[in-house]
Amino acid sequence: MQTPRLKMHVLTSGDPAGVPVIFLHGNFSAALYWEETMLALPPGFRAIAPDLRGYGWTEDVLIDSTRGYRDWSDDLAALMDVMGVEKAHLVGWSMGAGIIYRFIGDFPARVLSATLICPVSPFGFGGTKGAEGTPLFEDHAGSGGGVVNQEFVKRIQAQDRGSDDPNSPRNIINAFYYVPPFRAAREEDFLTASLMEKTGPDRYPGDFVPSPNWPFVAPGVHGPVNCWSLKYLKQDVPDLLAAQPKPPVLWMRGSHDLIVSDTSFFDIANLGKLGYVPGWPGDEVAPPQPMLQQTRAVLEKYTAAGGSFEEHVIENTAHSPHIEKPDVFNALFHQFLKRA
Numbered sequence: 001m002q003t004p005r006l007k008m009h010v011l012t013s014g015d016p017a018g019v020p021v022i023f024l025h026g027n028f029s030a031a032l033y034w035e036e037t038m039l040a041l042p043p044g045f046r047a048i049a050p051d052l053r054g055y056g057w058t059e060d061v062l063i064d065s066t067r068g069y070r071d072w073s074d075d076l077a078a079l080m081d082v083m084g085v086e087k088a089h090l091v092g093w094s095m096g097a098g099i100i101y102r103f104i105g106d107f108p109a110r111v112l113s114a115t116l117i118c119p120v121s122p123f124g125f126g127g128t129k130g131a132e133g134t135p136l137f138e139d140h141a142g143s144g145g146g147v148v149n150q151e152f153v154k155r156i157q158a159q160d161r162g163s164d165d166p167n168s169p170r171n172i173i174n175a176f177y178y179v180p181p182f183r184a185a186r187e188e189d190f191l192t193a194s195l196m197e198k199t200g201p202d203r204y205p206g207d208f209v210p211s212p213n214w215p216f217v218a219p220g221v222h223g224p225v226n227c228w229s230l231k232y233l234k235q236d237v238p239d240l241l242a243a244q245p246k247p248p249v250l251w252m253r254g255s256h257d258l259i260v261s262d263t264s265f266f267d268i269a270n271l272g273k274l275g276y277v278p279g280w281p282g283d284e285v286a287p288p289q290p291m292l293q294q295t296r297a298v299l300e301k302y303t304a305a306g307g308s309f310e311e312h313v314i315e316n317t318a319h320s321p322h323i324e325k326p327d328v329f330n331a332l333f334h335q336f337l338k339r340a
Contacts, residue, residue: 001050003078010079011049011059013038018046019112021337022076023027025049026094026118026218027204027224028156028169030056030193033093036186037322040330045337048088050079052096054203054224056196065206065219065226068233071151077107089337091115094260094319098124098228098236104247105239106297111247113340115333118253118260118319121294122237125228129287131297133237135230136269136286137213143229144219145206147268157199161191171195176265177320179256184323214281215268237298246307249299252329254317262290303332310336 001010009311011031021041023034031049046319051058052072063071076099080088089112092100097119104111127143136142151167161181163170171189174183184190201207206223210216219229226232258265263273270288280286299309312332314321322329 001079001082003075003082004051005075005078006061007059008075009051010083011035011038012047014041014046015044017047018044020046020048020088022085022088022090023047023049024076024090024092024096024099025052025055026092026096027055027188028172028194028197029093030196032056032193033038033190033320033323036326037091037330037333040326042334042338045089046085048079048085050076051196052099054198056193057070060198060203062202062222063227065221065223065229066232068227068236069099070106071227072099073102073106075234076103077084077335079111080110086110087112089113089115089340091333093117093301093322094120095120095224096229098122098233101236101240103309104243105236107248108243108245113247113336115250115252115336116295117322118257119251120228120260121289121291122233122240122298123289123294124230125291126224126269126289128230128289128294130292130295131290133230135295137211137218139211139213139218140209140229140231141213141218142215142268142286143231144208144217144226145223146208146217146220147215148205148225153199153205155193156197156204159195160236161195169183177318178324179254179316179318182324214279214286215272215277240298241301241305244306246302246305247304248336248340249307249309250333251295251299251309251311252321253311253313254319254321255313255315255326256318259319260291262292264287264291267291
């Protein structure tokens with residue numbers, strides 16, 4: 001689908017005249033992960049799932065991290081314009097939920113509802129503390145492209161489909177997207193889609209700059225992981241809370257999610273506390289990011305400002321409850337869509 005901003009690979013299903021539901025994937029994934037969820041939508045809905053900039057089969061156009069999620073949010077608005085979609089229900093998984101925060105801030109009247117699945121904190125990923133999302137350091141050290149496991153990046157670049165190393169893409173997906181021993185029926189297709197992620201210093205994970213603060217790297221200006229730093233998201237929460245109208249929010253998460261968690265295995269502060277990263281300066285300086293507490297605190301303020309949210313924990317699932325327990329997920333999701 002050609003838009004004024006870039007050429008996007010988009011999956012669609014359902015009634016072309018139905019109420020639009022737009023699905024936004026997370027990091028190291030693509031629209032293909034949504035196919036079963038799309039096909040399970042009730043009659044009367046139209047499913048749309050784009051590969052986001054930097055992912056899948058969408059045109060490889062650089063991300064300006066200094067805009068936070070705005071490149072993706074603006075891409076979505078342009079896609080909706082081209083497809084003739086004035087308003088839609090939005091569904092965001094992990095990073096995709098961050099795009100929804102920004103989209104509601106910029107285009108609130110275009111959002112019928114927001115479903116957040118294992119959402120990234122409204123204060124980004126890494127480098128913050130407390131429910132209020134206070135930066136650990138002024139330069140936002142501990143977030144951005146420099147804190148990503150470089151062995152994992154090398155294996156994406158090598159298109160590694162093996163399972164011999166714990167850092168292999170296949171093993172990362174199976175260890176963290178799901179509660180083992182669950183394996184997705186479409187494991188090979190999902191892996192292919194994930195491996196389409198664009199990598200390099202100005203792509204995933206992104207560049208970084210030296211910092212005098214532990215872990216001695218701070219965000220750069222390119223690549224998706226820098227977009228998730230609070231350095232570039234400072235206006236997202238105020239804009240979300242000020243948005244009018246405020247679409248209803250459904251928050252669903254896995255009980256065993258180790259990616260988005262108050263003790264995330266992808267948060268370098270938590271890894272430092274566990275002894276995996278040397279030099280950790282302690283809880284007073286760099287405590288693990290309380291991602292769930294932060295999301296709940298913001299959504300409670302959203303409700304106090306006139307919005308609404310409901311939270312559901314899907315038991316015995318990890319970062320992908322819509323894939324692990326689709327019947328449980330869809331029952332909650334479809335009920336919310338019909339009410340919203």
